[in-house]
């Protein structure tokens with residue numbers, strides 16, 4: 001066994017999380033010594049490597065601005081045209097009849113469709129150019145955590161090696177090295193499964209219909225660049241374009257409605273598509289021939305928690321070795337961006353001699369709170385995926401909340417601003433507390449609303465940027481930089497807007513379900529479609545905001561309620 005260097009940090013696993021963290025550390029501090037140990041021996045295959053191809057606003061900011069990969073992303077990966085959803089479960093043979101939700105014109109915030117194989121190969125090259133030691137074919141076998149220096153043992157070509165370091169970061173993905181070693185896995189009450197494959201040809205959904213009106217909705221070429229979601233009760237199917245005219249196709253489904261065994265092999269997945277997404281199936285069949293489906297993979301019960309995140313003994317977990325929620329809305333790389341940013345901050349401060357005990361604990365708490373606030377978006381919600389109006393309202397809400405709070409916090413360097421975080425989290429009336437409560441109320445509302453959303457709605461196009469508050473939330477991400485006080489003020493303003501959106505969503509839902517007036521006062525923190533009193537009389541009740549009500553007409557697919565019915 002050989003032993004030599006003492007590194008500042010050893011990163012276990014060189015996937016997306018590990019390779020980007022190494023880059024972040026070295027860019028922040030060129031003198032830091034970093035070793036990445038990656039089990040895979042060879043270059044990653046292009047196209048058919050890993051899932052995690054679609055990025056959204058927060059992770060895009062991390063890649064383009066924090067890691068300064070803007071030019072690389074523009075040159076080597078595809079630009080993305082937002083997330084795009086198709087509903088109307090009775091019209092799955094005819095794409096132009098389905099209610100479509102997605103941006104019409106290019107978005108203010110850029111994002112990308114990433115070929116993970118190409119990206120990881122390029123990240124390894126770029127990391128090495130920065131002076132990071134990346135050892136391929138290195139399987140981590142043991143980690144001993146100690147007061148002075150941690151010891152990592154790994155194997156390359158049958159030979160054992162040992163290195164010591166001040167910090168260890170577990171980025172082994174689902175290998176979850178530290179979790180397995182120390183036993184801090186946590187189960188999450190969200191049971192959803194997935195299967196996916198990559199095809200060696202370009203799937204352009206724009207070619208699925210000749211309908212002129214449908215084509216007129218979106219600038220030519222932009223539908224192709226979106227992450228397409230085909231939706232119905234209990235599932236969504238993704239279509240993601242990749243560079244080099246390849247495409248990723250996936251099925252993500254709740255086993256209560258779509259048992260895993262019905263799509264867990266390629267032939268079964270194709271048969272499942274024929275039954276549940278027939279147009280998608282027929283389009284695939286037109287081009288499928290021997291060898292041009294590149295791979296087929298599955299993952300059961302992918303959501304998982306983590307009892308440890310950032311540890312005061314100078315080790316952390318990041319990426320899928322820590323927490324994972326659900327791929328709907330593509331938040332995987334967002335969580336990597338956040339955990340990496342906190343990890344890098346702790347390491348750099350510690351190396352400068354700062355006492356990081358409190359920060360370490362606090363960062364763990366905030367990450368856990370963000371994850372806990374995020375999970376209700378998915379838990380027990382998959383049956384709603386076939387409810388057209390509820391889903392349009394839900395997606396607009398989920399985006400609004402994500403852009404106006406989570407993304408804004410990240411893009412303004414709020415994650416490592418202790419004073420800001422304290423103000424955001426202290427006490428039951430703090431912004432993050434209220435945000436979490438409001439999010440839970442809204443997810444409950446969508447759930448209760450589902451049974452009332454029964455109309456067969458077709459031939460409609462809805463664009464989030466027709467609602468000016470959503471457009472403003474997006475523009476704030478790229479157009480402005482906020483200092484601490486401005487950011488706090490902005491969060492307060494955004495929370496007020498979110499409360500009004502919540503209350504107006506409730507009025508619309510309650511009108512549809514119970515025929516109540518559109519003028520009722522609503523307390524967004526206690527509202528309930530199942531409540532005895534649908535109108536709130538307490539001091540927190542929100543009166544109707546004419547502007548928000550007017551904007552929200554754009555997302556309403558049923559006949560708009562008459563002025564007063566109650």
Ligand SMILES: Cc1cc2nc3c(=O)[nH]c(=O)nc-3n(C[C@H](O)[C@H](O)[C@H](O)COP(=O)(O)OP(=O)(O)OC[C@H]3O[C@@H](n4cnc5c(N)ncnc54)[C@H](O)[C@@H]3O)c2cc1C
Pocket residue numbers: 012013014015016017018037038039040050051052053054055059138139140141171172173174175176177194195250299302318319320321327330331332333334336
């Ligand atoms: C169905 C599905 C769809 C998804 N879609 C998206 C999406 O569209 N967008 C998105 O942002 N996220 C998505 N995700 C999440 C995304 O895949 C993950 O967030 C991301 O790949 C995790 O990266 P990672 O670096 O943590 O893990 P990985 O990329 O898995 O990297 C871990 C690395 O550690 C190595 N390793 C493991 N054990 C050892 C060991 N003992 N020694 C050395 N090396 C080791 C492995 O070889 C691997 O390279 C999706 C997830 C699922 C389940």
